[in-house]
Amino acid sequence: MMERSILLLLSKIFSQLLLPPGGLIVLLGLGGVFFKRIWGRAILCVTLLLFWSLSTEPVRDMLIKPLEFKYPTFHTKTWDKERTAIVVLGGGVYDKAPEYAGQDYLHSYAMMRALYAAHLAKKTGLDVYATGGKPLNPEQDAEGDVMRKFLLGQGLDAGHVFAENFANNTWENASLMKTILHKKGVSMVILVTSAWHMPRSVACFQAQGLHVIPAPTDYLTKMSAYHVRSYLPSAHAFYDSNLALHEYLGLFFYRLRYDMS
Secondary structure (H helix, E strand, O other), X not given: OHHHHHHHHHHHHHHHHHOOOHHHHHHHHHHHHOOOOHHHHHHHHHHHHXXXXXXXXXXXXXXXXXXXXXOOOOOXXXXXXXXXXXXXXXXXXXXXXXXXXXXXXXXXXXXXXXXHHHHHHHHHOOOEEEEXXXXXXXXXXXXXXXXXXXXXXXXXXXXXXXXXXXXOOHHHHHHHHHHHHHHOOOOEXXXXXXXXXXXXXXXXXXXXXXXXXXXXXXXXXXXXXXXXXXXXXXHHHHHHHHHHHHHHHHHHHHHHHOOOO
């Protein structure tokens, strides 16, 4: 368990230093140290250009759109109800929320996923499985448990909502859910997660031998026309660009580490 936690921490540190803003700050520092050299000044210019471009909506959409639209939106169809279930992936816990008397609650991404999972459960009558552990924070409630509590608050029957609360990444979501679902005789999953997270999620669940029906939600791509402000730096656009780059990096390393061919 300790080794697993250390590896998880190291992977998080590595991604934070490699991806924006960490990676760009490292480049700025490198350019500053070697400012007197032409290539040092070139690094500074390129880094500032990257800061600006990653903070704009068109560049954000260029990065995130291929992830979000790799799979179509979910459409109800006929399936074997006994062998099909809805699986919703954790997306972060709002730690000790003051407005909820200090209880752990769902973060925004997790809440959007859970809301859509509840919508699909009411529409299809299928069981729902929430999956997520306690990444790097053993003091907080497991994401799966927090999501299950939220789903019950949406009016779902307690006998049809289940939680897996040990997975700390997307691969573990899939591998641990496979064990649980196979015991229930489930081989097909309607997979609910954020649209930008869907390609990596589908690959992980398919690698476990499960038949996956993607049900993406919470799209970030701008659906309306761009305007002048779209080309100006925005903190939201920069954050979304970082999410997209994180997913591409995750896909690359998952293919190296796991059997996702």
